[in-house]
Amino acid sequence: MKKLLMILGVLMLFSSCSTYYYSTLSSSEGVAEKDDFGDFVYENDSVKVVYSFFGYNLPIHITVINNSDQPLYVDWQRSALIIDDVATNYKQNKLTFDGNISANTLNYNRNFSSTDGSFNGSISLPDGVSFIPPKSRTDHTPMTLGDFSFDRIPKKSFTKVKFARENLAPSKINTMRFAEFNSPLKFRSYLTLYSGSLDPEKGKPFVLDQQFYISEVMKSAEIKPEEVYGYSNKRGDFFYYKKTKGSGFGAVMGTIAVCAACIAIDAAIPNAEDY
Known part of the structure; x- marks a missing residue:
């Protein structure tokens, strides 16, 4: 014994020991608008495009609906993710990136403080062209951003904010909010679509360019994903990342x-x- x-x-x-980072995305430039479910939606008479980022490690999930009577194509090789003005088409195999933040915070004693920090990550990518017949749709996840180093954001950058847990008593959670200019991650999605034919001389190519950024990060080791509203409701503007310490071969x-x-x-x- x-x-x-x-x-x-x-x-x-x-x-x-695991720490969860819950993030919310916003969009300022582009043609899409956020709906009640947190999805970013663009629609006209010919096409409807829906962006959803719900899940672990920020999956970029794109739904394209063909509203027209003509075939529609999404050319992923001529579509790209753009981070810090560097474009990488969706057909590449892998992309690594770094981000920086510079922010001011206000604590409960009404004292201001400033901080600088950084993080990095990587992306895995497939390839292909999507063919969408008239009055049909396709769902595609061309990439998932992963391996975020949110733990590199200084602890003093966060401030305690009241948080309503799903089906539990309210508590406080470390939170950091961002404007677009100081967000730790900003990216654009550039889609190239063809109506009728992939041949530019026969079809009608058009482009959708949308910009996104992280507007909020919440950090907690106690609050699990199922207790967070964005997770339980599968909001399209919500994703989470988990950082585990003390595990692995060495431990x-x-x-x-x-x-x-x-x-x-x-x-x-x-x-x-x-x-």
Whole structure:
């Protein structure tokens, strides 16, 4: 029993700890408007385009609906994600990026403070051209932004804000809000579409250019995704990221080594039955 308690204590000591970062996206420039579900929507008589970013690691989910009587094509090779004025077409295999922030915050003592920080990430990309028959739709997720380093944002940048948890008592959560100019991540989605034919001489190419940015980040180790309104309602302007510390090969090997030491020490200590 003594040996077991020691091992359990070590396992608890080396257990991992996760911090969640909940983010909200906004859009200022472009043709799409945010609807009641948080999706960014553009529509005319010919086409409807819906952007949703709901999920883990900011998936860029695009729904294109053909409202016309002509075939519609989305050329992903001639469409691009643009970060910091650097365009990468949706057909590339991988893109890495870095972001910086500079922000002012006001705490409850009404004292101002300023801070600088940065983070980075990477994107995995497929390729292809989507063909959409008349009066039909296609759903496509050309990329997912991942491996955010939100933990590089200084702790003093956050301020405690009241937060209404889903089906639970209200609490406070570390929050940081951004304007477009100081957002840690700004990006544009540039879509090239063809009506009737992929041949520019036969079809009618047109472009949709939309800009997005992170307008809020909330940080918590206690509040889980299912307790957050944006997650439970699958809002299109909401995504989350999880940072886990204390896990991985090193932590496991350390736990094994210390447990082995515990077992050895336990074996060296005589049991009460020996007396």
